[in-house]
Amino acid sequence: MGALGIALLASTPAAIGADGSGDPAVASEQDGKFFDAQGNPTFKKDADGTVDWYTLSGFRRYHAECHTCHGPAGEGSTYAPALVQSLKTMPYADFQNVVVNGRVNVGGGHENVMPSFGTNPNVMCYLDDIYVYLRARTAGAVDRARPAKNAPKPASFAEAEKACMGH
Numbered sequence: 001m002g003a004l005g006i007a008l009l010a011s012t013p014a015a016i017g018a019d020g021s022g023d024p025a026v027a028s029e030q031d032g033k034f035f036d037a038q039g040n041p042t043f044k045k046d047a048d049g050t051v052d053w054y055t056l057s058g059f060r061r062y063h064a065e066c067h068t069c070h071g072p073a074g075e076g077s078t079y080a081p082a083l084v085q086s087l088k089t090m091p092y093a094d095f096q097n098v099v100v101n102g103r104v105n106v107g108g109g110h111e112n113v114m115p116s117f118g119t120n121p122n123v124m125c126y127l128d129d130i131y132v133y134l135r136a137r138t139a140g141a142v143d144r145a146r147p148a149k150n151a152p153k154p155a156s157f158a159e160a161e162k163a164c165m166g167h
């Protein structure tokens with residue numbers, strides 16, 4: 001399982017620019033999964049408010065694994081930073097790195113710990129999804145609530161999920 005994080009980082013598109021958090025506009029699609037011009041996963045929202053499957057999936061995973069520390073919908077808490085602020089400048093590779101490896105910040109007499117999720121399939125198998133959701137939040141495309149309408153689960157998502165979760 002330790003190889004999971006490494007495999008994932010190795011699959012990171014090589015062409016991430018100086019600011020991978022940049023323009024979230026959709027440049028390409030692969031079976032219901034959307035990418036920006038730099039090849040980073042991104043969200044898609046239709047005129048009627050329907051979001052792509054990954055945004056919904058990321059909403060679920062964020063609330064299961066991250067929101068206890070990072071606050072509702074990425075808005076931050078007294079303990080952990082607001083990810084809707086972080087993602088304004090944080091490239092996807094850096095995001096992945098912190099989530100896979102964790103980070104400990106000791107300062108001002110207290111210790112803030114971002115746990116390492118590198119061996120947690122409930123996070124590693126959905127890292128793109130969580131990032132896509134937080135990108136949508138950062139761009140103001142979705143509010144705090146669960147997206148009301150979403151695209152159906154793509155076949156490729158179901159396959160990748162099965163393989164990643166080891167079923």
Ligand code: HEC
Nearest residue numbers: 065066069079080081086095098103104105112113114123
């Ligand atoms: C136990 C509490 C906790 C949980 C759960 C947690 N985090 Fe964190 N996270 C932190 C803390 C504290 C920091 C700040 C660490 C520091 O100051 O170096 C942090 C930092 C981060 C950063 C860096 C932000 C920045 O501006 O540099 C990212 C990205 C991040 N977390 C993503 C996530 C994601 C995604 C999840 C869910 C899979 C998650 N975290 C779950 C506590 C947590």
